[in-house]
Amino acid sequence: MTMPSQGIKPAIAPPTLWICEHCDTVYRRRKLGRGEVARCARCDAILARHHGLSISGMLALVITAMIAFVQANVWPIVTLGLNGQLISTTLWGCIVMMWNEHAQVVAVIASLTLFFFPIIKMSLLFWVLLYARKRRRAPGFRQVMVLLYRVGPWTMTEVFVLGALVAVVKAHMYFDVAPNAGIFAYGVLMLIITAFSSIDVRRLWDLTEETPA
Amino acid sequence: MSQLPRASDLGLVGCHVCRLVCRDVKSEDATCPRCGSALHRRKANSYARTWALLIAAFFFYVPANLLPIMRTVSLGDVDDNTIMSGIIELWVKGSPDLAVIVFTASIIVPMLKFVALALLLVSSQQGSRWGLRQRSKLYRLVEFIGYWSMLDVFVVALLTALVQFGFFSQVEPLPGVVFFGLTVVITMIASMTFDPRLIWDGRDFDD
DSSP: OOOTTSSBOOOBOOTTEEEOTTTOBEEEOOOOOTTOEEEOTTTOOEEEEOOSOOHHHHHHHHHHHHHHHHHHHHSOSEEEEETTEEEEEOHHHHHHHHHHTTOHHHHHHHHIIIIIHHHHHHHHHHHHHHHHTTTBOOTTHHHHHHHHHHHGGGOOHHHHHHHHHHHHHHHHTTSEEEEOHHHHHHHHHHHHHHHHHTOOGGGHHHHSBOOOO | OTTOOBHHHHTEEEOTTTOOEEEOOOOTTBBOTTTOOBOOSSOTTHHHHHHHHHHHHHHHHHHHHHSOOEEEEETTEEEEEOHHHHHHHHHHHSOHHHHHHHHIIIIIHHHHHHHHHHHHHHHHHTTOOTTHHHHHHHHHHHHHHGGGGGHHHHHHHHHHHHOBOTTSEEEEEOHHHHHHHHHHHHHHHHHHHSOGGGGGOOTTOOO
């Protein structure tokens, strides 16, 4: 990442264009109607999508995700019973166990993709959306938006939900297993992520204005 | 689709991070005037980097499949599972539909990523004009499915944490799972390093 102060800054072209990120084709921007999706005529990639969700709606979704995330991490995910003993685990239980069992690499990957990156993502989104409601750019907007772009692909909560499902079935071959509240919180989190996935948060650059310092 | 202008021909360059459209100054250290990220007409050294990452990922992928990923100990019975034997066990004893999901996530998806990225690299380097649209779609598929191969890693992590009955019964992660996790991360970086615009940059491109 280059620091903003260095380097040559080229002139900004008229803000009436879209460039397809996948094949470099240039288009004139068009206002999209409800539910419309603009696709690249050359490579069929999505150029832009109309969102029914307002900024306040997005903020509400992020807050809901934060609540679900806390529940998903506090409540146990699955409980296992054998000879009257009950054992349950949370996400952090898994991470600590992997660390202790000499799979530290896995522990690090899991803690980043399932805990730290999702937290960073939700907090940063919360921060910029809070200000974006008033069409303003939050303090540190530039850095936050760049960080959001970098962290984006590295959250794997959805995969974890499916993994928990497979683990329950596998453990069921030998033990009594019961899914716990945590897994339902994860399910809710998965739904919110899916709802959010069609939103390109980069549109906040266009929706907000620089406030004079 | 005959006269669609391309940004590189018009002297424009788009910022990846914030999508701002800028005039191309054809300099290595140009930065986006809006978000400050580096601006590239094409991702730097895309071919060399993607090849290197892909080959590195493959070196991790071999032990990931050959070495066991998980040991289950129950009443003195020690059982080491590889990815494949875990899938077979799930198919036989548990639920075949989940076995299919795990098979897709841990065998088909990584294989598809290797084959697809190698295909995209070779064809783009040769400036091939074959199936341009299909190749673009293939790239987007690779990007989309990238992280789902993490499935088995998380399964092992959950089972390890769950099954801890001391000498009665135990699940331990084995080195295979570490290699597999690394394979997934490296292939993800490899697909991010590849610049899909190269697909359309073929020799004497004049559609």
